[in-house]
Amino acid sequence: MIEVDCRGLSCPEPVVRTKKALKDNAEIDVIVDNRASLENVKRYASAMKKAVNAVQEGSAWRISIR
Amino acid sequence: MSDKIRVAAAGIVIGLSAVLLVSFGNPQNMGFCIACFIRDSVGAMKFHSAPIVQYFRPEIVGIVLGSFAISVVFGDFRPRAGSSPVLRFIIGFAVMTGALVFLGCPLRMVLRLAGGDLNAVTALLGFVAGIGVGCIFLSNGFSLGRAKEESHAEGSAFPAVMIFLFILFLAVPSLFAFSESGPGSMHAPVWIALAAGLAVGIASERTRLCMAGGVRDIFLIRDYTLLIGFAAIFVSTLIGNLVTGRFSLGLADQPVSHSMHLWNFLGMFVVGLGSVMLGGCPLRQLILAGEGNGDSVMAVLGMAAGAAVAHNFSLASSAGTGPGINGKIAVVIAIVMLLAIAAIKTARREG
Numbered sequence: 001m002i003e004v005d006c007r008g009l010s011c012p013e014p015v016v017r018t019k020k021a022l023k024d025n026a027e028i029d030v031i032v033d034n035r036a037s038l039e040n041v042k043r044y045a046s047a048m049k050k051a052v053n054a055v056q057e058g059s060a061w062r063i064s065i066r
Numbered sequence: 067m068s069d070k071i072r073v074a075a076a077g078i079v080i081g082l083s084a085v086l087l088v089s090f091g092n093p094q095n096m097g098f099c100i101a102c103f104i105r106d107s108v109g110a111m112k113f114h115s116a117p118i119v120q121y122f123r124p125e126i127v128g129i130v131l132g133s134f135a136i137s138v139v140f141g142d143f144r145p146r147a148g149s150s151p152v153l154r155f156i157i158g159f160a161v162m163t164g165a166l167v168f169l170g171c172p173l174r175m176v177l178r179l180a181g182g183d184l185n186a187v188t189a190l191l192g193f194v195a196g197i198g199v200g201c202i203f204l205s206n207g208f209s210l211g212r213a214k215e216e217s218h219a220e221g222s223a224f225p226a227v228m229i230f231l232f233i234l235f236l237a238v239p240s241l242f243a244f245s246e247s248g249p250g251s252m253h254a255p256v257w258i259a260l261a262a263g264l265a266v267g268i269a270s271e272r273t274r275l276c277m278a279g280g281v282r283d284i285f286l287i288r289d290y291t292l293l294i295g296f297a298a299i300f301v302s303t304l305i306g307n308l309v310t311g312r313f314s315l316g317l318a319d320q321p322v323s324h325s326m327h328l329w330n331f332l333g334m335f336v337v338g339l340g341s342v343m344l345g346g347c348p349l350r351q352l353i354l355a356g357e358g359n360g361d362s363v364m365a366v367l368g369m370a371a372g373a374a375v376a377h378n379f380s381l382a383s384s385a386g387t388g389p390g391i392n393g394k395i396a397v398v399i400a401i402v403m404l405l406a407i408a409a410i411k412t413a414r415r416e417g
Contacts, residue, residue, distance in 0.1 A: 008148075008211075008212030008214060009212055010149070010354075011279070012345065013209055016204055034142075034144060034146075043069065044287050044289065047287070
């Protein structure tokens with residue numbers, strides 16, 4: 001499982017990294033720590049017809065993209 | 067409510083607030099202008115002494131405090147800092163330089179378009195071009211690095227300073243400079259301006275509305291959500307201007323503008339590129355500053371310093387005649403500097 005750690009990064013970098021990771025991998029986990037990035041990554045993954053599930057982990061969110 | 071509807075609603079709040087503020091006394095096509103209002107405010111605090119652009123704008127206070135309050139309520143107040151603060155200061159400085167050569171931030175560019183000011187069309191093209199170049203760097207790994215979590219005291223400091231300055235402005239106005247003529251002398255009553263700022267701060271924080279983000283997301287990920295906010299501001303302001311008789315189509319004699327198209331283009335190119343590098347337009351930087359983002363505070367302080375320098379060294383354009391030689395040189399330097407920073411921070415990307 002590829003894990004894309006985007007903690008500390010602000011938009012649009014998490015989305016750019018998600019996009020890159022999805023080019024080479026069908027299934028990834030993206031970790032973000034702000035709501036703007038959470039919503040942007042979820043929106044992008046949904047637009048790519050992926051199944052998206054986000055779970056809060058402490059002060060961050062783990063977004064599973066399948 | 068879907069993201070798109072929420073962003074459209076926020077855009078309408080901003081557009082109608084802008085029309086309201088002009089009706090109550092703000093300069094034409096300047097219901098809001100983040101660049102101009104920061105510039106007016108630093109002028110009021112005598113960091114520059116251009117006599118026609120000095121007024122402490124309550125809209126700026128309202129935007130920061132609206133964002134601060136609503137982010138605390140919904141748990142989005144997450145103080146953080148440490149992502150290249152000095153570079154962000156410099157980029158903010160450059161963005162202000164470009165904006166004051168064009169005579170407006172991206173938000174005012176939209177308001178000018180909605181007022182029929184066709185000089186803003188070339189500016190829009192420059193803005194889109196700057197964002198496009200910024201997106202090329204982003205796609206190739208441009209990053210200003212990670213921010214770290216900070217204390218609530220650190221995150222609350224900037225909103226607290228805003229409250230302090232606003233109280234000072236109300237209690238001891240003699241400390242501040244007030245324009246007696248020109249755009250700085252034109253303003254809505256204090257409490258209406260503050261209320262409009264609060265409304266825009268709340269609406270923008272909840273929706274992450276961003277002028278640069280709207281165009282950027284199309285280039286990067288073919289997402290149109292934020293662009294809907296951009297369009298909603300345009301349409302609602304256009305309708306408001308038509309209803310209140312303030313729409314005037316053309317190039318000549320537009321309020322607080324000039325027709326040197328190359329410099330309108332290049333000025334907003336700087337703003338577009340710089341905004342992408344900062345992760346958002348000047349409005350978005352104020353919103354993030356309210357959310358406790360210290361890096362955005364640095365960008366805002368860079369804009370404030372840039373505004374003071376722009377007027378102390380004649381970089382800012384004059385309404386009607388456009389930029390002088392200093393302004394033109396400054397824009398070229400700003401472009402070179404932003405491209406250099408972008409290139410360096412693309413090559414040396416941290417993991």
